Amino acid sequence: MGWIGETMDSIKSLQIRQVLTQAVSLGMIVTSALIIWKGLMCITGSESPVVVVLSGSMEPGFKRGDILFLHMSKDPIRAGEIVVFNVDGREIPIVHRVIKVHERQDSGEVDVLTKGDNNFGDDRLLYAHGQLWLQRHHIMGRAVGFLPYVGWVTIIMTEKPIIKYILIGALGLLVITSKE
């Protein structure tokens, strides 16, 4: 009780100048997060520079909850690379390894076939009906770096939204009530 009472007092005792400072610092936190994300997008050239692994199809290399850093350069796609791709009609992108590449002589376009390391067969069953190959435009990026476990934060937050709201609320309260 004492802690809450103290907090209420501290909110009451705030002056306009302080309120403004708090608002600015809250804004700074939000915008700097945005700047980092957009900056990463520029550097990596990928529309989502960081992805969380959601399935076990690449085990034991990547487990559920691991984080991958993507890079999308002009370099051609080659067999063995781990790419993140979108299939028409599927919302969630898939992280799998390229096992076949056919690159055109004239246009430089590629036909790519992928497979999950832990899956028995290739990905033709996952592709859109009748689709045999992935093209360049399906591919969002290739995985270049790896960080274990960190993605669990996102998985927990998407599966239990209540935790997300509690966390955001608590952080917001902390920023508002903190005295510099």
Place this chain on the structure above:
Amino acid sequence: MHSFGYRANALLTFAVTILALMCAMASLSDNLNTPSPTAQVQVLNINWFQKSTHGNDEVSMTMNISANLQSLFTWNTKQVFVFLAAEYETPKNSLNQVSLWDGIIPSKEHAKFWIHTTNKYRFTDQGSNLRGKEYNLTLHWHVMPKTGKMFADKIVMTGFHLPAEYR
């Protein structure tokens, strides 16, 4: 000023920073390793070679693959993914890469191996260009770290030929 919240915050920030720094250093330390892997592949037999109903050439072959990839392993290595790809050029395609066999090496003890196998994935061309085709067999490997940057490299073995006629 020295409330519980501030202390918890400072501790958490410090812990995360140190952890991130350690991860970065572990990843950077991989650069100190200069691996010297070796590999050898023999094509023992062409089991069959035909044109499929879609008009694409397809081959089945038996191979001997031996390699020593032990030098790729460092303390930050989780596993090495290794695969053998047939690579060739056709009038239509400037590069064809077809994975024939792959495997996951979980530890250094398993990194020196010898395997006698038929191709695990179908060796199919886009079209009908494989008769008498000269191709390379390339052993690729992708090193997956415990944390940080992934590495990849390859050994190219040249001078393989497919038979001039279907069989």
